[in-house]
Amino acid sequence: MPAVKLRLAQGTPCWVSLMTDDLAGARAFYGGLLGWTYTPGPTGLGDYVRAELDGAPVAGLGVASVVGFPVQWTTYFAADSADEVAQRVRECGGTVAVGPLQSERAGRLAIAADLSGAVFGLWQGEEHLGREAGPEPGGPAWVELVSADEEGAAAFYSTVLGRPVAPSGEDTALLVDGRPVAGIRHGRELRGHPPRWRVHFAVRDTDLTARRAVELGGSVLVEPHETGRGRVARLADPRGGRFSVVEPR
Template identity: 75%
Template sequence: MQWTTYFAVDDADHTAQLVRSCGGTVAVGPLQAERAGRMAIAADVSGAVFGLWQGEEHTGREAGPEPGGPAWTELLTPDTDGAVAFYTAVLDRPVRHADDESALLVHGQPVAGIRHRAELRGHPPRWRVHFAVRDADATARHAVGLGGRVLVPPHDTARGRAARLSDPQGGHFSVLELR
């Protein structure tokens, strides 16, 4: 079980139709979340689940370097070319390509990565959410104290020190130490 990545959209109904026309599926909605906004849960062509959010009273949250906030999200997929084509068409966002990862851009800044993973170790393609923290090692210890689990111990990455955790209900997420 994974925490769900949501993408802000201007029109959830229109974007849900784009998901379908580009080969994805819409499992839930679009539906109204009272006055907060409109949302849908969808899957891309490889089956990776994500959400769409059309904010009204609750516009959502910008990705940014604030502890507890979203720091990064990335898609792990065996088909990066298909994923890039799908998300470019559905979200109408440019993509910057690099050797090991492509990134969706908003206002010229990378907000989500698309990484090739030929071997997914029995897991389907998926979006992985990273939350910003001040100290990945301390956060991992604290998560265990709160009933969570450490799935991948804190380690250094190109983006910073990270750890993969599970909440007490079994939902997987990552933390990324702020630099």
């Protein structure tokens, strides 16, 4: 789905961004894997570029401003008011680590964590409104939270974002206008890893993409396998940033 021209409804995942300690390496890896090209983005928090497909922005890549910050993808949710939603995060027992602050003329953002420590972002789009998940190869297709406390996470995000959470297939989903926009499921496979929001990028061939990731210096964490959403593989970039790819049904 192309970049949106109107701000997405509150609670909709609208952007994904990688914070890394090797921006040049990340650009080469994801460009070679997903076909991205790059344009400059806001630099208020450090070096940052927007990844594009056919001239439309699909994701952000930036340099982590905090030494020792893990290389990871962050999912941003659309907010009518980043300040008001950030306040609800605090009231519900979460933490707000960054902001809310202005990202030049692009919009207003905050970076927060839920009760279990899973990091997510809030985005109040202005000039840059983001991109909704969709099946187009190379773009974000789906996000899901993997947590040891599915029930607690569902209550937290429902209250913070003002959207219902309900069963959807095998998992629980955050609903916007009656449709699932993000998943929440029990993380039986966490095995000591912290809860996190997982980003899935759409690809034409999951098996081929997994092999290509290794050729580019990345690794395969979970081999390609069938799921209710399509054929999925869990990968990592050369600096350890984890993400998934899915060949939609």
